[in-house]
Amino acid sequence: MTGNRKDEHVRLATTQHSPQGPAPSGASPGHSQFDEVRFLHHALAGTDRAKVSLRTGFAGLEWPVPLYINAMTGGSEKTGEINRDLAIAARETGLPIATGSMSPYLKDPSTAGTFTPVRREHPDGFVMANINATATAEEARRAVGLIEADALQIHLNTVQETVMPEGDRSFGHWPAGIERIVAAVDVPVIVKEVGFGLSGRTVEHLAALGVRAADVAGRGGTNFARIENGRRERADYAYLEEWGLSTPASLLDAHGRGLPLLASGGVRHPLDAARALALGAHAVGASGGFLTVLLDGGVDALVRRITLWLDQLTALMTMLGAHSPAALADCDVLVTGSLRAFCQDRGLSTGAAKGDTA
Ligand SMILES: Cc1cc2nc3c(=O)[nH]c(=O)nc-3n(C[C@H](O)[C@H](O)[C@H](O)COP(=O)(O)O)c2cc1C
Numbered sequence: 001m002t003g004n005r006k007d008e009h010v011r012l013a014t015t016q017h018s019p020q021g022p023a024p025s026g027a028s029p030g031h032s033q034f035d036e037v038r039f040l041h042h043a044l045a046g047t048d049r050a051k052v053s054l055r056t057g058f059a060g061l062e063w064p065v066p067l068y069i070n071a072m073t074g075g076s077e078k079t080g081e082i083n084r085d086l087a088i089a090a091r092e093t094g095l096p097i098a099t100g101s102m103s104p105y106l107k108d109p110s111t112a113g114t115f116t117p118v119r120r121e122h123p124d125g126f127v128m129a130n131i132n133a134t135a136t137a138e139e140a141r142r143a144v145g146l147i148e149a150d151a152l153q154i155h156l157n158t159v160q161e162t163v164m165p166e167g168d169r170s171f172g173h174w175p176a177g178i179e180r181i182v183a184a185v186d187v188p189v190i191v192k193e194v195g196f197g198l199s200g201r202t203v204e205h206l207a208a209l210g211v212r213a214a215d216v217a218g219r220g221g222t223n224f225a226r227i228e229n230g231r232r233e234r235a236d237y238a239y240l241e242e243w244g245l246s247t248p249a250s251l252l253d254a255h256g257r258g259l260p261l262l263a264s265g266g267v268r269h270p271l272d273a274a275r276a277l278a279l280g281a282h283a284v285g286a287s288g289g290f291l292t293v294l295l296d297g298g299v300d301a302l303v304r305r306i307t308l309w310l311d312q313l314t315a316l317m318t319m320l321g322a323h324s325p326a327a328l329a330d331c332d333v334l335v336t337g338s339l340r341a342f343c344q345d346r347g348l349s350t351g352a353a354k355g356d357t358a
């Protein structure tokens with residue numbers, strides 16, 4: 001059941017990211033609030049490429065690159081193969097990677113082999129397990145143990161569950177659940193959304209629960225309201241498809257609220273990655289777009305895509321004079337349009353995120 005759901009998620013998510021598919025943001029084709037984040041051009045700011053390093057660090061962790069493959073699959077035969085191929089691409093490019101939700105394994109241990117390839121193919125890499133906030137302490141430890149995870153992601157997905165025909169309807173115990181899981185595992189816990197963003201208030205709450213980092217996973221890319229609507233007999237929750245905070249809006253709202261931030265959700269190209277880093281993220285995740293490249297062109301195509309992103313991110317940092325991903329937060333950034341109005345409404349500074357207060 002869960003395995004079939006995963007296969008459906010893969011099918012419906014990739015239609016959102018294929019060139020012929022609907023605009024991933026659910027807004028007008030091609031529009032993204034990332035476009036409302038503009039670097040101020042300084043013609044003499046550039047540095048030497050040899051001086052630019054992609055290394056990043058947060059919550060006591062060190063990553064070779066500020067880019068990662070975010071949580072997607074596992075639980076069915078097909079998504080096990082996807083996990084294997086994503087992990088090969090991650091290994092070939094040095095990227096950290098997260099598995100999809102390990103709930104299928106926690107319910108049915110015979111699906112273990114659809115998750116273990118992530119560690120097998122990326123033995124020395126940074127690997128993250130992924131569970132929901134209803135998992136018990138023992139289940140959290142089993143998920144981490146199965147793939148010898150270096151960190152544990154917990155996903156928050158109230159909108160998805162609400163639209164999902166068979167979804168959960170009880171969310172009130174999630175904060176206590178997160179606190180229990182944090183205390184039970186010996187790896188850092190990163191809490192993420194699945195495409196609706198994390199507000200500053202949520203991030204503050206997560207910090208108080210002992211979480212070590214927050215992945216805002218905002219609106220603008222894979223749209224789980226639309227995916228779950230696509231699985232209903234009638235798409236009667238269509239009005240929720242515009243719900244949520246975009247990734248840049250989340251970063252602006254959540255910056256300085258007690259946790260280091262990661263950015264994912266609708267990152268279309270290396271410039272979006274640079275914009276997210278300039279807004280204070282320590283690393284940038286991609287899911288649906290990378291999955292579509294993998295399914296359309298195979299592992300080699302995904303390796304080529306990631307290599308291009310890392311090369312162009314280095315080029316942009318060279319042009320901007322940022323010697324490290326963290327230094328992008330010192331660049332002058334202009335926040336325009338609806339994102340600027342959002343900042344004004346929320347009383348947020350529209351200047352670049354200077355350093356990390358977490
Ligand atoms: C096919 C698919 C399955 C996903 N499954 C999970 C999951 O199991 N757990 C989770 O935390 N996020 C899951 N996500 C959400 C992604 O991790 C990410 O937060 C979201 O897709 C936004 O990133 P994107 O716009 O780059 O796709 C999934 C995404 C896709 C495309």
